Amino acid sequence: MADKSICRIGIFYDGSYFAYPRRYFYHKRNLGWLSFKPFHSLIESYIRTKEQGYTDYRIVYASWTQGMFTSSEANEHQLRSDRNLQQDLMHAGIETEYLPNSASNREKGVDVALAIGALQIGLEGKMDIAVLVTGDADLVPLARALKKQGIRVMAVYFEYEDGEDRSFINERLLSMCNYSLNINSLENDKDFKIGFKALFRKPDDFTDEKNGAKYRA
Numbered sequence: 001m002a003d004k005s006i007c008r009i010g011i012f013y014d015g016s017y018f019a020y021p022r023r024y025f026y027h028k029r030n031l032g033w034l035s036f037k038p039f040h041s042l043i044e045s046y047i048r049t050k051e052q053g054y055t056d057y058r059i060v061y062a063s064w065t066q067g068m069f070t071s072s073e074a075n076e077h078q079l080r081s082d083r084n085l086q087q088d089l090m091h092a093g094i095e096t097e098y099l100p101n102s103a104s105n106r107e108k109g110v111d112v113a114l115a116i117g118a119l120q121i122g123l124e125g126k127m128d129i130a131v132l133v134t135g136d137a138d139l140v141p142l143a144r145a146l147k148k149q150g151i152r153v154m155a156v157y158f159e160y161e162d163g164e165d166r167s168f169i170n171e172r173l174l175s176m177c178n179y180s181l182n183i184n185s186l187e188n189d190k191d192f193k194i195g196f197k198a199l200f201r202k203p204d205d206f207t208d209e210k211n212g213a214k215y216r217a
Helices: 015-028 036-050 076-091 110-123 137-148 171-176 183-188 193-197
Strands: 006-014 056-068 095-100 129-133 152-157 160-162 165-167 179-182 205-207 214-216
Touching: 006 015, 006 036, 006 110, 015 056, 015 160, 015 165, 036 056, 036 076, 036 152, 036 179, 036 193, 056 110, 095 110, 110 129, 110 137, 129 137, 137 152, 137 171, 152 171, 179 183, 183 193
Parallel strands: 006 056, 006 129, 056 095, 129 152, 152 179
Antiparallel strands: 160 165, 205 214
16 A cells, blocks of 8 residues: 555656756756756655645656667767766666657657656556656646546746747646746745755766776766
8 A cells, every 4th residue: 555645756757858958057057967866856845845744755756758869870979978868867767768760850759658658657556746847738638637537747847048049838738737847947946046056967077998088977
């Protein structure tokens, strides 16, 4: 029997959506890499302010869904970046599902795969709150279906515009969710700005002993 004192949180990443702000904060803002473990801690803390009656708030399941280039289509930098990301996801306990990109190198079926995974966890009764890290309107039916099962839905998103760099969430998805969290808004929030700052880490450089090259860990 599930421990009702624990608020069980499932988090479902639209990988490509999350990748853009990750690069933005690192390259444009020079804050460092947006890291998963403090990101999860921040979400748990935020949900604590919205949900009452629990003694603990814990992410019990996390998944990452994204399209992927074949090795022949990706350059060396992309392959190394993909491996670094996979290491980060693995260390954070996030399950991954990759789908092959279409012939035009566009993602295909990512929203469907994410929705199936989230619904499966929801129907198995393994979570109280589903966190969708995305801005995609295609996931409105998922939010509606989860709510029909008595699962509260929270949208976690990034909202910024800086030259060609921009991120947002679809208004229909936003209105369908029980809760929402704009990560950028926390930067100057007196209750969460310390948590926002803790999201980022400066990467260490390691030396490849074989060829002396530097690369990001």
